[in-house]
Structures are given as C-alpha cells and as structure tokens.
Amino acid sequence: MSTERIPPPPKWVVELNSPPPSRSKNANSLPDPPGYLSSKAVSKKSEKSARKPPTQEEMDTLKLKKSWEIALGPAKQLPMQAIMGYMSGNGLQIFSIMMVFMLFKSPLQAIAATNVTFARFEAESTKSQMLGVKAVYVLMNCLLLALGVWKVNAMGLLPTTRSDWLAWEGERVPLERAYFPN
Known part of the structure; x- marks a missing residue:
C-alpha cells in the first residue's frame, strides 16, 4: 500500500475560510482621522437630523420645475441642429436628407405625445400652470420644425420661385393678338 500524504492547502485558502481576526482593544481607543466619521457617529447624527418627507406643495414645485x-x-437642441444643418450642406446627399427627415419627424412625434410626456407631472393644484408649460413645449418643437423648413428651402426643395410653377401656367397671349384676332 502506498502512503500518500495530502499536501496542506495554500495559505490563501486557509485565510479565505477562516473568519477575520478580531480587533484589539487598542484599535478602538484610537481617535477617528480628521474628516472621517465612524459608523457610530453617523448613526447618532442621523437620529438627530432625520429627513422628513416633502410636503405636497414642495412636491408640486419640484414637479413644475x-x-x-x-x-x-427642444430649445437646447436648436443650436446643435442648426450647426448640423449648416455642416451637412445644401446638396441632396443621404446625410442631409436623413437630417431633414429627423428635423421633421422628432418634433411632430413630440407634439403628438405632449400629454403623455407631462402626464406624470400633472396634479390637481398645478393643472393651470401645466397648460403654459405644454404651450412652451409645443412652441419649442415648432421652432425645430421651422429649422427643418429652412433647411428644405436652403436645399432648393421648396417651390418658391415662379419657374417652379411653370406647369400650371397657361400660354401667354400677346396684346396684339388679344385685340386683333386673325
């Protein structure tokens, strides 16, 4: 028979499986370092200044803010969208077309979802003030739409000149022919 000895486990396994050493009494007698509060001091301080829940008025004010x-x-998006519109150029490339598409799509979706956006902030006491907030929200999204219209016009896609409507113009009759027909 062979008598094999099992080697002892590594030191880290023994330290991992054993509980941490207890603190000596001398460690407790040392003062806390400056700016550090021990857990006992923190629990005493929190008992003295327990946070009270906010009142309904405070909650309404926070919701309104x-x-x-x-x-x-949307007003914060205006400068960035304007710079992007300027930098994308006025040609008909995929980037400028997608940018214009997003300039129209995002504000229209936001305007359609105005009530959903502000539903979580509405309270009975702030209902009248929320109308103004919603109106400003819709106005800011309309500014983004106006930026999209400006970009489409800069790209030459809006029919703003007489030559854009030639298909609907009739033949011009000279004055001589109007008075003296053949």
Missing part, C-alpha cells in the same frame, strides 16, 4: 426643464429641452 422638472416639467419646465422638459419643456425647454
């Missing part, structure tokens, strides 16, 4: 942030969001 957040709704104004959302309403002014």
Whole structure:
C-alpha cells in the first residue's frame, strides 16, 4: 500500500475560510482621522437630523420645475441642429436628407405625445400652470420644425420661385393678338 500524504492547502485558502481576526482593544481607543466619521457617529447624527418627507406643495414645485426643464429641452437642441444643418450642406446627399427627415419627424412625434410626456407631472393644484408649460413645449418643437423648413428651402426643395410653377401656367397671349384676332 502506498502512503500518500495530502499536501496542506495554500495559505490563501486557509485565510479565505477562516473568519477575520478580531480587533484589539487598542484599535478602538484610537481617535477617528480628521474628516472621517465612524459608523457610530453617523448613526447618532442621523437620529438627530432625520429627513422628513416633502410636503405636497414642495412636491408640486419640484414637479413644475422638472416639467419646465422638459419643456425647454427642444430649445437646447436648436443650436446643435442648426450647426448640423449648416455642416451637412445644401446638396441632396443621404446625410442631409436623413437630417431633414429627423428635423421633421422628432418634433411632430413630440407634439403628438405632449400629454403623455407631462402626464406624470400633472396634479390637481398645478393643472393651470401645466397648460403654459405644454404651450412652451409645443412652441419649442415648432421652432425645430421651422429649422427643418429652412433647411428644405436652403436645399432648393421648396417651390418658391415662379419657374417652379411653370406647369400650371397657361400660354401667354400677346396684346396684339388679344385685340386683333386673325
């Protein structure tokens, strides 16, 4: 028979399976470093200044502030969209066409979903103020639409000249022929 000895486990396995060493009494007598609060000090401090829940007025004010942030969001997109429109050029390339498509699609979707966007902020006490917020939101999205119209016009896709409507013009009759027919 062979008598094999099983080697002892590595040191890290023994340390992993054993509980951490307990703190000595001298470690507790040391003061906390500056700016550090021990868990005991934090629990005592939190008992003294327990956070009270916000009142309904405070919640309405916070909801109104957040709704104004959302309403002014499209205005923050205007400069970036204008720069992108300028940089994409006025030619009919895929990038400029897709940019124009997004300039029309995004505001129209946002206007259609106005009530859904602000539904979580509406309360009985803020209903009248939310009408103004929604109106500003729709106006800001209309500005994005106007930017899209400007870009389409710059690309030459809007019929704004007389030559764009030649198919609907009749033949011009000279004055001499109008008074003296053959």
